[in-house]
Amino acid sequence: MKFFVDTADIAEIRDLADTGLLDGVTTNPSLIAKSGRQFLDLVAEICDVVNGPVSAEVASTDFETMLAEAHKIAKISHRVAVKVPLTPAGLKVCKIISSEGTMVNVTLCFSPAQAILAAKAGASFVSPFVGRLDDIGQDGMGIIKDICEIYNNYDAFKTEVLVASIRNPMHIVKAARLGAHVVTAPASVLKQLFNHPLTDKGLSQFVDDWKKTGQSIL
Ligand code: G3P
Numbered sequence: 647m648k649f650f651v652d653t654a655d656i657a658e659i660r661d662l663a664d665t666g667l668l669d670g671v672t673t674n675p676s677l678i679a680k681s682g683r684q685f686l687d688l689v690a691e692i693c694d695v696v697n698g699p700v701s702a703e704v705a706s707t708d709f710e711t712m713l714a715e716a717h718k719i720a721k722i723s724h725r726v727a728v729k730v731p732l733t734p735a736g737l738k739v740c741k742i743i744s745s746e747g748t749m750v751n752v753t754l755c756f757s758p759a760q761a762i763l764a765a766k767a768g769a770s771f772v773s774p775f776v777g778r779l780d781d782i783g784q785d786g787m788g789i790i791k792d793i794c795e796i797y798n799n800y801d802a803f804k805t806e807v808l809v810a811s812i813r814n815p816m817h818i819v820k821a822a823r824l825g826a827h828v829v830t831a832p833a834s835v836l837k838q839l840f841n842h843p844l845t846d847k848g849l850s851q852f853v854d855d856w857k858k859t860g861q862s863i864l
Pocket of ligand 1: 672673674775777811812830
């Protein structure tokens with residue numbers, strides 16, 4: 647399973663890249679706005695820090711402008727995955743730029759039916775938003791199960807399931823049990839994966855007992 651961090655905060659990205667466990671980054675217009683940074687410069691900087699796909703989203707919703715934006719974003723780096731919304735225009739752009747060799751992340755996916763369309767349009771990634779479905783009382787992980795099952799039925803579907811809108815570590819564990827290829831989560835949630843009180847307690851005991859031996863390994 648690949649771990650992407652869902653942020654446009656370069657300090658957070660550098661920090662997580664240092665762990666050696668980070669496989670990519672996803673951004674969206676809301677995260678870019680929060681960063682206060684110039685979009686194209688920031689995406690280029692992220693591509694220099696992370697050795698993996700960096701999702702950067704188009705801003706327009708009409709086909710022609712979206713295609714022009716996609717071409718401009720794709721020029722930043724071969725690591726860029728252009729993010730397009732799951733709309734007819736977005737999927738049209740997806741089909742074109744995928745066939746040109748650009749990675750595409752189809753975002754704002756909320757149903758297995760939409761995920762089938764993304765795969766048919768040649769997306770490298772589809773991003774189902776589990777947290778936002780949970781927020782309205784629906785079963786976010788339920789659509790991940792359905793999408794993984796559907797994609798596994800067709801060798802021709804090469805699209806990776808990128809579980810997005812992650813709210814807690816259990817979303818990641820459940821996505822892994824279902825065989826989803828990628829999760830993208832806020833840095834705070836990825837860091838929570840390390841934690842268990844028995845790890846802290848056990849380590850403290852080992853450190854104390856080792857001191858009693860009076861030995862040094864180095
Ligand atoms: O970046 C896409 C997705 O992960 C957004 O998540 O938390 O805004 O629902 P959220």
